[in-house]
Amino acid sequence: MFRLDRQDAGLLVFVAVITLFAPILLNPFAEGSAMAQFNAGYPDLMQRFVIFAIFAIGFNILFGLTGYLSFGHAAFLGIGSYSAVWMFKLLSMNVIPAVLFSVIVAGVFSLVIGYVCLRRSGIYFSILTLAFAQMSFSLAYSVLTPITNGETGLQLSLSDPRVLDGKTTTGALPETNLFGVAMNDTLSVEALGRVWQFSAGYYFCAVLMLIAFYISIRIFRSPFGMMLRAVKSNQQRMRFTGLNTRPYALAAFVISGMYAGLAGGLMAAMDPLAGADRMQWTASGEVVLMTILGGAGTLLGPILGSGFIKYFENIFSKINDTILHQWFAFLPDGLENFVVAVIYPFVGKGWLLTLGMLFMLVVIFLPGGLIEGAQRLRKLFARTPTGAADRRAPASKPAE
Amino acid sequence: MDGLILQTLNGLDKGSAYAMIALGLTLIFGTLGVVNFAHGALFMIGAFCAVVMNGMMSLSYETIDPAQLDFLGQPMKVETTYLSSWVGPDLSAALIDWSVPLSLLLTVPVMVLIGFVMERGLIKHFYKRPHADQILVTFGLAIVLQEVIKAFFGANPIQTPAPGMFEGSFDFGVLMGFDPNAIIYPYWRMVYFVFSLLVIGAVFAFLQFTTFGMVVRAGMADRETVGLLGINIDRRFTFMFGLAAAVAGVAGAMYGPINAPNYHMGMDFLVLSFVVVVVGGMGSLPGAVLAGFLLGIVESFASLNEVKMFIPGIDQIIIFVIAIVILLTRPRGLMGRRGVMEE
Numbered sequence: 216m217f218r219l220d221r222q223d224a225g226l227l228v229f230v231a232v233i234t235l236f237a238p239i240l241l242n243p244f245a246e247g248s249a250m251a252q253f254n255a256g257y258p259d260l261m262q263r264f265v266i267f268a269i270f271a272i273g274f275n276i277l278f279g280l281t282g283y284l285s286f287g288h289a290a291f292l293g294i295g296s297y298s299a300v301w302m303f304k305l306l307s308m309n310v311i312p313a314v315l316f317s318v319i320v321a322g323v324f325s326l327v328i329g330y331v332c333l334r335r336s337g338i339y340f341s342i343l344t345l346a347f348a349q350m351s352f353s354l355a356y357s358v359l360t361p362i363t364n365g366e367t368g369l370q371l372s373l374s375d376p377r378v379l380d381g382k383t384t385t386g387a388l389p390e391t392n393l394f395g396v397a398m399n400d401t402l403s404v405e406a407l408g409r410v411w412q413f414s415a416g417y418y419f420c421a422v423l424m425l426i427a428f429y430i431s432i433r434i435f436r437s438p439f440g441m442m443l444r445a446v447k448s449n450q451q452r453m454r455f456t457g458l459n460t461r462p463y464a465l466a467a468f469v470i471s472g473m474y475a476g477l478a479g480g481l482m483a484a485m486d487p488l489a490g491a492d493r494m495q496w497t498a499s500g501e502v503v504l505m506t507i508l509g510g511a512g513t514l515l516g517p518i519l520g521s522g523f524i525k526y527f528e529n530i531f532s533k534i535n536d537t538i539l540h541q542w543f544a545f546l547p548d549g550l551e552n553f554v555v556a557v558i559y560p561f562v563g564k565g566w567l568l569t570l571g572m573l574f575m576l577v578v579i580f581l582p583g584g585l586i587e588g589a590q591r592l593r594k595l596f597a598r599t600p601t602g603a604a605d606r607r608a609p610a611s612k613p614a615e
Numbered sequence: 616m617d618g619l620i621l622q623t624l625n626g627l628d629k630g631s632a633y634a635m636i637a638l639g640l641t642l643i644f645g646t647l648g649v650v651n652f653a654h655g656a657l658f659m660i661g662a663f664c665a666v667v668m669n670g671m672m673s674l675s676y677e678t679i680d681p682a683q684l685d686f687l688g689q690p691m692k693v694e695t696t697y698l699s700s701w702v703g704p705d706l707s708a709a710l711i712d713w714s715v716p717l718s719l720l721l722t723v724p725v726m727v728l729i730g731f732v733m734e735r736g737l738i739k740h741f742y743k744r745p746h747a748d749q750i751l752v753t754f755g756l757a758i759v760l761q762e763v764i765k766a767f768f769g770a771n772p773i774q775t776p777a778p779g780m781f782e783g784s785f786d787f788g789v790l791m792g793f794d795p796n797a798i799i800y801p802y803w804r805m806v807y808f809v810f811s812l813l814v815i816g817a818v819f820a821f822l823q824f825t826t827f828g829m830v831v832r833a834g835m836a837d838r839e840t841v842g843l844l845g846i847n848i849d850r851r852f853t854f855m856f857g858l859a860a861a862v863a864g865v866a867g868a869m870y871g872p873i874n875a876p877n878y879h880m881g882m883d884f885l886v887l888s889f890v891v892v893v894v895g896g897m898g899s900l901p902g903a904v905l906a907g908f909l910l911g912i913v914e915s916f917a918s919l920n921e922v923k924m925f926i927p928g929i930d931q932i933i934i935f936v937i938a939i940v941i942l943l944t945r946p947r948g949l950m951g952r953r954g955v956m957e958e
Contacts, residue, residue: 284747334943338650338746342893343942346935349886358928496886500754507751560766568766571758578752579740 223432226514230428234421237261238413245409252533255526258401258414263529264522265417265424266481271505271517272424272431273474277467278503279512280440282447283333286341286499287348290328291321291472293355293494295479297362300369300489307379308389310398310419310484314477321476322469329468333461336450348496355491368490391484393419398485416485423481427474432514434470443467475502504570508577510584519585524570531569534562617793621800622915624787628804628873630911631811632658635866636888637895637903638815639859645835645898646852649738650746652753655885656760657860660729661722661867662876663764666773668718672698672711713778715871722868723861730860734853757881765878775871777803803872810869814862815904821858822900831855835898890938896951906949910934 219227233240242256255261274288295317302313332343355363363369371388380389390397398416405411434440442463445453453460483489492498501524509520539555539562546554561569581588636658643651675696683691699707710717737756741749776782785805787798822828834841834848841848867876874880891910895902916922918930929936941948 282747284750331939331943335946338750338897339893339942339946341747341750342889343939345886346890346938350932350935353931354928357931497882500758503751503754565762565766567758568762571755571762574755575737575752575759578748578755579737582744582748 217429219432219436223436223514227425227429227432230515230518231425234265234425235418237264237421238411238417242409242411252538253530255529256412258399258412258417260525260529261414261417262420262481262485263525265420266478266485267502267505267521267525268518269420269424269427269481270475270478270502271509271521272427273471273478274502275471275506275511275513275517276431276434276443276474277471278506279516280435280443280447281464281467283336283464283468284341284503285332285344285468285471286496286503287328287344287346288471288475288502289496289498290348290351290494291325291475292479292482292498293351293489293491294324295321295476296483296489296493297355297369297479298476299480299483300371300487301362303371303377303391303483303487304375305378307377308391309379310391310393313391313484314423314480317476317480317483318473319476321479322473325469325472325476326465329465329472333464333468345496345499348494348499352491352494352496355494363489363491366491368488371487391487420481420485423477427477428514428518435514439463439466504574506584507582508573508584510586513584513586516584516586523585528566528570531562531566532564536563617798618919619916620787620791621798622919623912624798624800624804626912626915627808627908628911629914630908631808632866632870632884632907633888633891633911634904634907635811635814635862636884637891637907638818638900639863640888640892641895641898641900641903642818642855642859642862644892645900646831646855647734647738647742649741650749650753651738652750652885653733653757653760654753654859654863655881655883655888656757657726657729657863657881658867658870658884659764659876659878659881660760661726661864662775662871662880663768663867664722664725664864665715665718665775665868665871666768666876668721669711669714669775672696672707672714674698715775715777715869718868719865722864726861726864727857729864730857731853733860734856738856757885761878761881768878770878772875772877774875777806777872781806781872807869807873811866814865818858818862819900827851827854887934890934894938894941894948896948899948899950902948902950910937913937 217224217227238256238258238261240256241261242254244251244254255264270288270292274285277283277285277288298320299313299317302316306312328344328347332340332347335343356365373386373388377389390399392398393415396415398419400415402413402415403410404413434443442460446460446464450460479489479493482493502521505520505524506517507520508523509518510516536555536559539558540551543551543554559565577584583590636654639657640651640654643649643654673696675694677692677694679690680693681690683693685691696707696711698710701707702710733756737752738749741752781802784799784801786795787793787800789795791798822832830841830846830848831851834846834851838848867880870876887910888907891906892903894910895904895906914930914934917933922929945951
């Protein structure tokens, strides 16, 4: 199917089924029940799942395959957001031109930045990308205010030209749409005594995510992908054989930059607003974390990692001490207060603390991420060591 | 002319902080070969040691003084610090006034301890791992340290005033024959600059003139051979990690009066300090110090209004621009050694 072998096609179909039925699968608990807060099936969060999955899939093409650790990919995310919002302001509220434009602009920027940064490798590459990202962040805040609207962030306004759409008559800000289907439209279906919501925006992002995932599989299996892996494992030997590796690494950098631009454009398409804080280096760190947590260099890893982090970020930040007290109400009072006091710093506003610890634990004990964890578990329970399935996705070595 | 002198002076205090952090980073990198992204967090913890010191000194208890009445006519509660009940009110007031310099007594042991624990507990296991893993694990540690501090001290900056003696500013202009008020420089920044010179000088002297330092330098040059000579180089390197942590810590503790400590100051300084290390040359101690001061001064010059009119926004990005230019033209940095992290 789609020129993939059976196993990859199976993986693609698996991911496709999961994403298409996510509004149902992610809502296992009935509304109003005590567990309802663990549901993740509302449009806003699901959109974030797939958008960050795109971001991480793209980052994985660079980091997972070539081993170049970029600490500046959030810059492309921000650039994508800004270009998409400008498209909404100038051309049309249709999301197609906006997303296309954001991908192209991010691609151009990543070509320039990548050309410069890829002259060095290792830690120097990380620091160069970090420097570029911080530069874009500072510029977006200060000098480029006419383009980025500084601290307020770039927003739509009624006086925008929007040449293709014509003047709005209602006096309200127009909504982003795909040929008339508004992105925040939801289709509510009542079934099994509950209301299921299917959001147009989510499905738009999900389809793009599947396309992005498909392209990433093709890259992984192509000779180009092999070349990138060779860059990672022994760049010097590649050079000795008379091959110039830089164009390959640059291509990977531009592709991953375009993925980041796509993610940024989609973020703006879901909520037409772009701020400079999207470009901060902590945001770059987040995508590194997603990729590592899922498993760098594996196909499914980045999707798992981004979903995992966004889900727990959302759930953990919502838990407050009242909820904790409810949970542990069955304990004797003194013990209950103690347990709540111990857990409380890690939830709610302390989510970042949990994230940092998780990050350390993964890097220390599971350098291959969740995928490696799953493989280890499987090995533990399987009678025959290393089944045929393991052969295609070898435990990824941490990148140099 | 007076503007130039003023900007140079203004650059010195930030440059001192950069230089001290970059020195520690380079020490760690040169000895252990580890890229420590948590070094900014150590700087921040040092700053909060000063906050803790101040807080400990101001611990107090309440007594009811029947002789005085409050506005409701009740006997008034009087707060007395433990310190003043031990050493008397005058001395205790003086000690609290001097809490920032005194906090160094707390900062040094705490930071050395943190450094030891970090190296033995975590970094040790990452020597053989690739640099990317080292970056990632120390980045995670930086987040954790930052969040722990935030959980304890809150998100707002905490004022840590300098001793009263050093409040106010010194008028350099008069000294050098310019108009009064042309070059005004706060006393504490001068103290900070001199302090940083002392610290940096002490580290260099330690490495240069003691046997221990000689062994460490030998270990930086060729770790294996030093090990073959029967010297336990690992233990010395652990000590150097503690020393680097202490340098970052005291740099942070004394920085409090210039910029009130907050939980993200470490991250703010870290990115720039890495740039400093790279510009100076990975693994070169004098390079790190030189680049630190240089970039601090350049940054301060770039924020002159005349320069900003010429190239808008240059003050925000000048350091990064310099880093990019240096990395592309002189890959080894200003004073980098041959063969250290060239690829």
